[in-house]
Amino acid sequence: MAFKRLTFKSVDLGDDLTVILSFTPPSPIVSIERFPFAWKVFTIHGKGGTIFDAIWTNKYAFSVLERSGSTREISAGTYIPIEIGEVTALTACPDGDTFKYEFTNPVAVPGSRVIQANNNAGHPVDLALSVIEDPGTDTQTVKPILNFDNVGNSLSVAVQFRPILRVYAVLQSHTSEPSQSVIQSNGPILELDLLGLGPHTAIRISKDHTGAFVAMIGSNSGADDEDT
Numbered sequence: 001m002a003f004k005r006l007t008f009k010s011v012d013l014g015d016d017l018t019v020i021l022s023f024t025p026p027s028p029i030v031s032i033e034r035f036p037f038a039w040k041v042f043t044i045h046g047k048g049g050t051i052f053d054a055i056w057t058n059k060y061a062f063s064v065l066e067r068s069g070s071t072r073e074i075s076a077g078t079y080i081p082i083e084i085g086e087v088t089a090l091t092a093c094p095d096g097d098t099f100k101y102e103f104t105n106p107v108a109v110p111g112s113r114v115i116q117a118n119n120n121a122g123h124p125v126d127l128a129l130s131v132i133e134d135p136g137t138d139t140q141t142v143k144p145i146l147n148f149d150n151v152g153n154s155l156s157v158a159v160q161f162r163p164i165l166r167v168y169a170v171l172q173s174h175t176s177e178p179s180q181s182v183i184q185s186n187g188p189i190l191e192l193d194l195l196g197l198g199p200h201t202a203i204r205i206s207k208d209h210t211g212a213f214v215a216m217i218g219s220n221s222g223a224d225d226e227d228t
Contacts, residue, residue: 024164024166040052085109088107
């Protein structure tokens with residue numbers, strides 16, 4: 001299991017800043033509209049020091065997303081852990097006014113390097129590629145990182161995912177805007193291929209001489225070439 005710890009640091013930045021971490025969408029084999037979720041969101045305070053740790057592991061899951069007003073959440077219990085090179089299928093059965101979803105046990109496909117989910121629910125479904133955080137512990141959670149809207153019945157989402165992380169910085173006074181809108185309309189201040197980093201990387205966020213926010217890698221304990 002690949003494990004990466006990113007430590008973000010800042011001292012006396014001068015402005016309260018919201019930092020959004022999001023993964024770059026891959027190109028799925030089936031072209032379906034997709035958007036990144038904010039993986040992590042944290043605040044850097046303008047005065048004093050701020051330290052924030054983000055921990056990534058290469059444990060993935062497919063999830064069903066349910067709409068709740070203007071937000072979408074993982075349907076209770078409806079996700080399936082999945083490894084690179086495996087395929088699963090989503091089924092559904094009526095449950096009152098809604099549906100009860102279930103994923104089949106993933107099956108390995110020899111020679112495959114993609115993660116695939118087939119929609120056999122009988123109707124369009126919003127799916128998400130998620131990461132499993134704190135796997136195997138009492139605090140295990142499933143966090144969506146990429147969503148695939150309105151995947152039609154009998155269609156598949158097949159993703160060859162590489163964890164390219166983008167770091168976005170937004171002045172806190174502007175953060176009434178949803179994080180997804182920020183990701184779509186703002187350029188990142190840093191982009192990282194997590195597989196090229198060592199187990200622990202320090203990143204310092206500051207301002208340059210123009211007043212722009214910048215993120216610089218401060219230390220790296222060495223790279224690894226582990227693939228996902």
